[in-house]
Amino acid sequence: MISDHDIKQLELKANDIRKDIIEMLVAAGSGHSAGPLGMADVFTALYFNILNIDPDKPEMDERDRLVLSNGHICPVLYATLARRGYFPVSELKTLRKFGTRLQGHPHRGTLPGLETTSGPLGSGLSQACGMAYAGRMDGKKWWVYCLTSDAEHDAGNLWEAVLFAGKYKLNNLTVIIDRNNIQIDGFTENIMPLEPLKDKYEAFGWHVIEIDGNNVQAVIDACNAAKGIENRPVVIIAHTIPGKGVDFMENRFEWHGIPPNIQDVGGAPDKLHQAQEALKELRTLGGKIRSEHE
Amino acid sequence: MSDMLNQNAHLNPKVFDEDVEQVPSRNGFGEGLVLAGDENPNVVGLCADLTGSTKMQAFADKFPDRFIQIGVAEQNLVTIASGMAAVGKIPFTSSYAMFSPGRSWEQIRTTICYNDRSVKIIGSHAGISVGPDGATHQAIEDIAITRVLPNMVVIAPADSIEARKATVAMAKNGKPTYMRLSREKVPVITTESTPFEIGQALVLYTGSDPEKKDDAAIIACGTMVHRALLAAKALKEHKISVRVINCHTIKPLDKKTILQAAEECGAIVTVEEHQIYGGLGSAIAEVVSQNFPVPMKIIGVEDHFGESGEPNELLEKFGLTVDTIVKAVTQVLRMKEK
Ligand SMILES: Cc1ncc(C[n+]2csc(CCOP(=O)(O)OP(=O)(O)O)c2C)c(N)n1
Numbered sequence: 111m112i113s114d115h116d117i118k119q120l121e122l123k124a125n126d127i128r129k130d131i132i133e134m135l136v137a138a139g140s141g142h143s144a145g146p147l148g149m150a151d152v153f154t155a156l157y158f159n160i161l162n163i164d165p166d167k168p169e170m171d172e173r174d175r176l177v178l179s180n181g182h183i184c185p186v187l188y189a190t191l192a193r194r195g196y197f198p199v200s201e202l203k204t205l206r207k208f209g210t211r212l213q214g215h216p217h218r219g220t221l222p223g224l225e226t227t228s229g230p231l232g233s234g235l236s237q238a239c240g241m242a243y244a245g246r247m248d249g250k251k252w253w254v255y256c257l258t259s260d261a262e263h264d265a266g267n268l269w270e271a272v273l274f275a276g277k278y279k280l281n282n283l284t285v286i287i288d289r290n291n292i293q294i295d296g297f298t299e300n301i302m303p304l305e306p307l308k309d310k311y312e313a314f315g316w317h318v319i320e321i322d323g324n325n326v327q328a329v330i331d332a333c334n335a336a337k338g339i340e341n342r343p344v345v346i347i348a349h350t351i352p353g354k355g356v357d358f359m360e361n362r363f364e365w366h367g368i369p370p371n372i373q374d375v376g377g378a379p380d381k382l383h384q385a386q387e388a389l390k391e392l393r394t395l396g397g398k399i400r401s402e403h404e
Numbered sequence: 405m406s407d408m409l410n411q412n413a414h415l416n417p418k419v420f421d422e423d424v425e426q427v428p429s430r431n432g433f434g435e436g437l438v439l440a441g442d443e444n445p446n447v448v449g450l451c452a453d454l455t456g457s458t459k460m461q462a463f464a465d466k467f468p469d470r471f472i473q474i475g476v477a478e479q480n481l482v483t484i485a486s487g488m489a490a491v492g493k494i495p496f497t498s499s500y501a502m503f504s505p506g507r508s509w510e511q512i513r514t515t516i517c518y519n520d521r522s523v524k525i526i527g528s529h530a531g532i533s534v535g536p537d538g539a540t541h542q543a544i545e546d547i548a549i550t551r552v553l554p555n556m557v558v559i560a561p562a563d564s565i566e567a568r569k570a571t572v573a574m575a576k577n578g579k580p581t582y583m584r585l586s587r588e589k590v591p592v593i594t595t596e597s598t599p600f601e602i603g604q605a606l607v608l609y610t611g612s613d614p615e616k617k618d619d620a621a622i623i624a625c626g627t628m629v630h631r632a633l634l635a636a637k638a639l640k641e642h643k644i645s646v647r648v649i650n651c652h653t654i655k656p657l658d659k660k661t662i663l664q665a666a667e668e669c670g671a672i673v674t675v676e677e678h679q680i681y682g683g684l685g686s687a688i689a690e691v692v693s694q695n696f697p698v699p700m701k702i703i704g705v706e707d708h709f710g711e712s713g714e715p716n717e718l719l720e721k722f723g724l725t726v727d728t729i730v731k732a733v734t735q736v737l738r739m740k741e742k
């Protein structure tokens with residue numbers, strides 16, 4: 111069991127990661143805001159509680175594998191890896207710049223802690239299935255996590271993997287869906303309806319857990335529960351708020367692919383003050399996150 | 405210097421000016437699709453969750469009943485289009501080049517090209533000039549994978565005006581057609597009066613008076629045409645006369661114009677924002693080597709993936725600059741002398 115105090119610490123950590131995200135994006139002058147902010151709590155729970163990893167030995171064989179399928183939310187991955195000690199936090203400001211290890215979409219090769227290259231949507235789950243299948247073949251104890259977005263469920267490749275994992279009962283695989291209801295052209299249910307998503311996964315032989323993805327405790331509980339499910343792959347549908355923590359970004363699909371301070375967006379401060387406002391909000395949010403849920 | 409511009413090409417008189425207007429070629433597609441839609445009610449638009457950035461929004465606004473949102477599903481995008489073409493529609497599909505024709509390639513091959521259906525594949529954000537998004541989003545293989553397909557027409561317009569004309573023209577050509585577009589602004593080279601015909605390369609610039617032959621030809625497509633012109637102008641100052649050809653249609657290739665350049669100039673440099681394997685340069689080399697071999701240099705990305713950075717930093721790193729073109733011309737001239 112994790113103590114209330116530790117949960118609070120994780121919530122503060124998630125908030126620091128959100129501030130990093132804003133700062134990185136502003137320095138980069140391009141990149142994605144909504145998804146990364148919405149997933150900060152999931153990343154914090156995974157990297158600071160759930161995953162069996164060692165930043166000093168990023169390639170150790172017994173590590174859990176985390177595949178980020180929706181690569182465009184990599185600012186949250188980079189900020190989390192840096193805060194977890196994989197590389198200096200100061201490197202975050204090189205995001206998307208010429209010569210950086212922090213490519214606009216993650217590239218496995220030079221940056222420690224990345225399991226794969228991603229950005230083109232829909233092909234992470236198949237890779238995760240391949241890892242889980244091979245790991246089971248070799249009797250490995252490590253676990254495979256795959257993070258995907260909701261709009262990735264438009265893609266056939268993803269459902270091919272859902273079928274596969276169901277057939278082979280990949281019980282060393284946990285998928286977490288960023289169910290934030292937005293994609294580029296609008297809300298998912300207008301662009302390409304996904305509901306009833308839970309029923310779809312169940313029909314394909316999966317065990318489904320639905321949670322509030324902005325609640326660190328809920329994420330941790332769901333991941334632990336997933337490990338107890340024996341005969342099936344598990345998907346955690348994490349209902350998140352895109353842009354979480356920055357009022358003017360929350361639930362606005364316009365913020366999918368732009369950083370603060372570049373463009374005037376309806377309902378947001380004028381473009382020069384967006385980052386400043388966002389950071390101010392995040393500072394005052396510190397420590398209050400959990401009480402929001404209560 | 406503008407007297408060296410081919411008068412029949414009616415180029416933008418400001419083409420060599422610092423303050424030449426700059427517009428992304430994808431904008432021209434957006435305008436052209438509305439025109440094509442006005443002309444023919446069978447024109448339909450299909451998009452995979454990138455309606456704004458591929459510039460299909462204007463068509464969607466004007467013809468909401470003829471716009472179809474596919475979601476993030478590029479294989480579905482092109483195969484739905486194939487089915488619609490089978491029963492008389494003229495579908496324009498748009499995504500980023502990396503995803504279509506990138507991800508949707510086999511479906512394009514079999515259901516569109518092998519069936520010979522008039523589906524239009526619009527691949528925006530091609531090339532490394534996509535910039536900060538990095539290699540996963542920088543399509544530098546798309547010309548190769550489309551031009552290898554029988555029945556396919558492949559077009560890489562040099563600017564927004566040409567992209568607009570190409571869009572209108574391909575709505576009428578009855579063939580599977582791929583058009584490659586760029587995200588970044590590029591100088592507007594052509595004008596309303598510039599001739600455009602699919603399959604017809606255009607001489608934009610000659611370094612010497614018409615009776616005399618040029619020392620070399622630079623054949624370029626897409627975003628590199630403007631740089632080719634700048635290189636020709638720089639070479640002119642060194643008394644090297646160069647012919648610049650805008651080869652906007654990579655397939656079917658305008659063999660006549662290409663071979664004429666080989667015969668009259670005796671040396672060729674090609675430039676494209678694409679891998680050196682399988683792109684414009686390869687297409688030219690296939691024709692030249694088998695009909696009238698002359699020294700050639702192919703400028704492009706040399707067997708490498710792209711990376712994050714500002715467009716100009718990347719173009720510099722991968723050697724897609726005026727300087728590289730100038731150097732390549734002097735190299736082919738040396739090869740020619742031997
Ligand atoms: C195969 C593929 N097609 C298109 C894109 C362009 N693209 C990037 S993100 C995105 C959809 C965004 O929706 P979602 O994945 O739910 O992410 P969110 O906005 O919620 O962060 C699209 C279409 C892509 N990256 N990959």
Ligand SMILES: [Mg+2]
Pocket residue numbers: 259260261288289290291292293
């Ligand atoms: Mg989403």
